[in-house]
Amino acid sequence: MGCGDWHVDKIVKGDELAFRFFVDTYSKDLYYFVLGYVHTREVAEEVVSDVFLEVWNNRTCLGEIRQMKSWLLILARNKAISYLRKETPEVVSFDEIDDFYVPLVQSPDHNLISKEEIDEINWTIALLPPKCKEVFTLAKIEGLPYKEIAEMLDISVKTINIHIAKALNIIAGILCK
Numbered sequence: 120m121g122c123g124d125w126h127v128d129k130i131v132k133g134d135e136l137a138f139r140f141f142v143d144t145y146s147k148d149l150y151y152f153v154l155g156y157v158h159t160r161e162v163a164e165e166v167v168s169d170v171f172l173e174v175w176n177n178r179t180c181l182g183e184i185r186q187m188k189s190w191l192l193i194l195a196r197n198k199a200i201s202y203l204r205k206e207t208p209e210v211v212s213f214d215e216i217d218d219f220y221v222p223l224v225q226s227p228d229h230n231l232i233s234k235e236e237i238d239e240i241n242w243t244i245a246l247l248p249p250k251c252k253e254v255f256t257l258a259k260i261e262g263l264p265y266k267e268i269a270e271m272l273d274i275s276v277k278t279i280n281i282h283i284a285k286a287l288n289i290i291a292g293i294l295c296k
Contacts, residue, residue: 156199
C-alpha cells in the first residue's frame with residue numbers, strides 16, 4: 120500500500136489527517152527496519168518518530184520524492200546509524216554492526232511451511248554477514264528493486280547480485296544439510 124500523490128499534496132499543505140495516514144502506512148515497516156539496527160524497541164520507536172518529525176518539518180519537499188518507501192528507508196537507516204554512532208561511538212558504519220535483526224519471514228503459504236521451518240530460515244538469515252544480510256533483507260523481505268537498493272546503499276547493482284547470490288548459497292548450504 121503506497122502513499123498516493125493526493126496524500127502527498129495534502130501533506131505538503133499541512134493536512135494532519137493525511138499525514139496520520141502516511142505515518143500509519145509506513146510506520147510498521149520502518150519500525151522493523153530500524154529495529155534491525157538498534158535492537159531495542161523503545162529506541163526503534165524513537166528513531167521512527169524522529170524520521171516522521173523530519174518528514175513533517177520538511178513536508179514541502181515531499182512532492183519531489185519519486186520512491187517514497189525507499190527514501191524513508193534511507194532516512195531511517197541514516198537516523199539509526201546516527202543514533203548508534205552517538206550512543207556507541209566505536210560503531211562507525213553498518214559493516215561494524217554485528218547483529219542486524221531481520222524481521223521474521225512470513226510465508227503466504229503458512230499452512231505449507233511449518234513454524235519450525237520458518238524459524239530455521241530466519242535463524243539461517245541471521246547468520247549471514249552484516250552487509251549481505253542487509254542487502255538480502257531489503258531485496259527479498261522488503262521487496263525493494265535492486266536498483267533502489269544500490270542507490271540507497273551507494274553500491275552497484277552487480278554488488279547487489281553478488282550479495283544475493285552469496286546469501287542464497289549460504290542459506291541453501293545450511294538448510295540442505
